[in-house]
Amino acid sequence: MQTIDWIVLIGTLLFIVLYGSWKTRGSKNVQEYIRGGNEAKWWTVGLSVMATQASAITFLSTPGQAFHSGMGFVQFYFGLPIAMVVICMIFIPLYHKLNVYTAYEYLESRFDLKTRSLTAILFLIQRGLAAGITIFAPAIILSAVLGWDLTTLNVIIGVLVIIYTVSGGTKAVSVTQKQQMAIIFTGMLIAFFLIVSYLPEGVTFSKALDIAGASGKMEVLDFSFNFDNRYTFWSGIIGGSFLALSYFGTDQSQVQRYLSGKSIKESQLGLLFNGLLKVPMQFFILLVGVMVFVFYQFNPSPLNFNENSVNKLLNSEYSNEYKEIVEKNNILFSQKKGIAQELAKTGDVGLKTKLTSMDSLEKSYRLRTQYLIKRVIDSTYSKNYDQLALEVKNLEKEPLSEEYKIKQKELLALYKKSAKDKETNDKDYIFITFILNNLPRGLIGLLLAVILSAAMSSTASELNALASTTAIDLYKRNVKEDKDDKHYVNASKFFTLVWGILAILVACFANLFDNLIQLVNIIGSIFYGNVLGIFLLAFFVKFVRSNATFVAAIITQIIVIIGWYYDWMPYLWLNLFGCVLVMVIAMIIQPFISLDSHTDLGISE
Structure with missing residues (x-):
């Protein structure tokens, strides 16, 4: 890397941190700190939702996935637009009606405290692990290709995120994510056009697609029901829908993004914007990886990029x-x-x-x-x-x-x-290797800023949500003394710091597993189906009460973990399996469990 690359990289990251801290300083109450004062417009909500999901893993691993396996991975996202419509129709109106700070508050009104706490804890476990991975992903790649110390990189990324997330809470996350997404889109577009320009004279974009197609990289749709094929149209539409419903509907890192919307309409428009743009965005990122593959048909490439x-x-x-x-x-x-x-x-x-x-x-x-x-x-x-x-x-x-x-x-x-x-595994090293070896000076710094910005945006959302859930669902609910808003704002800041430190520790002790983008989705799939099933029971199955739901959730989580460990099915199907299983178990055992004293059915009111 040249001096200009360092200037671009450091200048970009410092601007994001300092701007976010300055713009959102001085949150005075919980409503401002956790829900951003409910001032976000639909485009802010949409970009924030997108930036939360699009971590550095997206921009490191997805092009490598396409390089090796082609465009088929885009099928993973086919269920997302369906989930966005369902969440806009059911989840958002309910959350706004109840004026909740976290998704799990509703579960206490529908069931009881222990069910709310269990669901919150399941979220904290899986999202706490994921937060560490979103730090670890860019750190291990940059460490390998640049020769930087891995632990130092983990700490740098984590500390930068902690600074503005602790300072400004939800508003700081939303404000900075707009800048981060602008940097990300700019960097990826520049990279794409440069790759195409690097192809030999006479090899147009359409001819490059022909070359990629001849190598099987342009096979987008797979309508088979073969479980050996991880990504198919059906796993994307069915398993992907349940994963997206769970993630966007019940994961506090996403719920907190659209709870900050100025109104129900602004939140709904933000999610629909995400649903319309997400699949094309992932298609484009995969296409960048395919173009890297075509580039290496005319230029020597290593047999392993690590x-x-x-x-x-x-x-x-x-x-x-x-x-x-x-x-x-x-x-x-x-x-x-x-x-x-x-x-x-x-x-x-x-x-x-x-x-x-x-x-x-x-x-x-x-x-x-x-x-x-x-x-x-x-x-x-x-x-x-x-x-x-x-x-x-x-x-x-x-x-x-x-x-x-x-x-x-x-x-x-x-x-x-x-x-x-x-x-x-070298999938996660392909795109960064191409960047460092082929892009002109200055743009290398910009693309590294893209990767680190993506890491910071998703990690900030996760820390913000982890702190909010800990403060509201566990700490506040179990503290018997009355405390003022300032106390809970300070508590949220403290928990943000604690989760930030824990995420750095997870990053320092993490191991790369097959492919980073798959690892994050696997962790989510182990927990999300169960959590979604609990929410669907709360919304629609009125005769099921808290004790049956609580027992069913514990049994389901154990079975899903065992099923994942012994590889019963592709991980995408775990979302559907866990969701259906917890609902079926709860409905079966409800007649055999004494009625709970808690009778509020929530949604019918």
């Missing part, structure tokens, strides 16, 4: 084997480059078939490189690997044969099962 892992491999007993793979891949690259250039000129269908064949072979090289890294850092590996890898190697001359496809699929399954280590 440089630290490759260096360990080169210094190991497997160095010669890796060098042999690299030599083969270099020959393959020369052939692929020529075919890609010819395809761009002629559009010959036969060339597409050849490119598909070569892409399959390159995947094999990348796969073997990842497994060699696994063997370097972990001596325990499957004894079947060597034999299977040899069979794949012997079939490399026939990459389109059914036998080759079957063997390679078996090898991939074996790798996925045994090699989920942070140092074998």
Whole structure:
């Protein structure tokens, strides 16, 4: 990085922190600190909701996901617009009618204190972990590619967020997120147009899409019901809808964003704005990753983008084997480059078939490189690997044969099962490596500012929500003495600081898991379905009371965790599974549990 990059990066981050702190200084009461004085317009609500979800993980991992797997990941977001409409119709009017500070306040009026507290605690667990990951994600990548100390980066990101979040509360989060989203959109647009401009002369954007399509990167829709396929149209529409309903409807980090709206209408318009823009935004970010893939069809790329892992491999007993793979891949690259250039000129269908064949072979090289890294850092590996890898190697001359496809699929399954280590995965390093190696001076600083701004925006929302839930749902509700507003504002600031420190600690001890964007969604899926089910029971199933709901929620959470651990189903389906399970259990056991003294049915009033 050059001096201009440091100036752009540091100047951008300092502006956000100082502006947010100055603009929102002096919150005097809980209503101002937690709900931002209910002054937010719909565009502020919409951008704040979007910025809360779009963490640094989105801009680091999503392009890498597209580089390896193509555009299919966008199906994950197909259920989001549906969820936005449901939340606008049901959740927002109810929350505004009850004038709540947190989503979980309603559960006490409908059920009782223990159900409210249990749901709040489930939120605190999963969101507390997620807050640490949103700090850890950019820190570990920047640490690896820039050589910075990981712990120092975790602390820097965490402290910057804590400063303005403690100072201004919800309003500070909303105000800064508008600037952060402006920086993010600007940076990603510039990156996209630069990548396209870097393609060889004659390779237009449409021809680049043809090249990507020949390698299977433009397969957006998968209508199969195969559970082996993690992202399908159905998992996105069904599982994604339940995940989005849970996240946007019951997660305080999002609920707090639209509770700050000036009116019900402003909150609803903000969420609808998010629903309309989110899928195109994710499509565009994935498309950036696909364009990076096309760029590397004409420019050499490493077999693994995690440089630290490759260096360990080169210094190991497997160095010669890796060098042999690299030599083969270099020959393959020369052939692929020529075919890609010819395809761009002629559009010959036969060339597409050849490119598909070569892409399959390159995947094999990348796969073997990842497994060699696994063997370097972990001596325990499957004894079947060597034999299977040899069979794949012997079939490399026939990459389109059914036998080759079957063997390679078996090898991939074996790798996925045994090699989920942070140092074998390189999806999260692809985009940042491209930025550092190819963008001009000044823009590198801007794109790094994009990544850190995204980390700060989502982390600020999470800390703000964690503090509000702790202060309102646990602390205030269990303190018997009457306290004034100033006391609870100070308590919220204290809890923001505490959760900020805990998030930094989680970040310092976290491990990379397969792909960061998947990790955050997996954590959410383990808890969100259960929480959504509790809310749906409260809204619609009037005969179910608090004790049945409380017992069902505990049983469901245990079963979902066991199901995730033993990999019963893709994580997206855990949202539907958990939601249905808690509702069914509660309805079954309700007749066998004595009626609660609490009879308020809430929504019917």
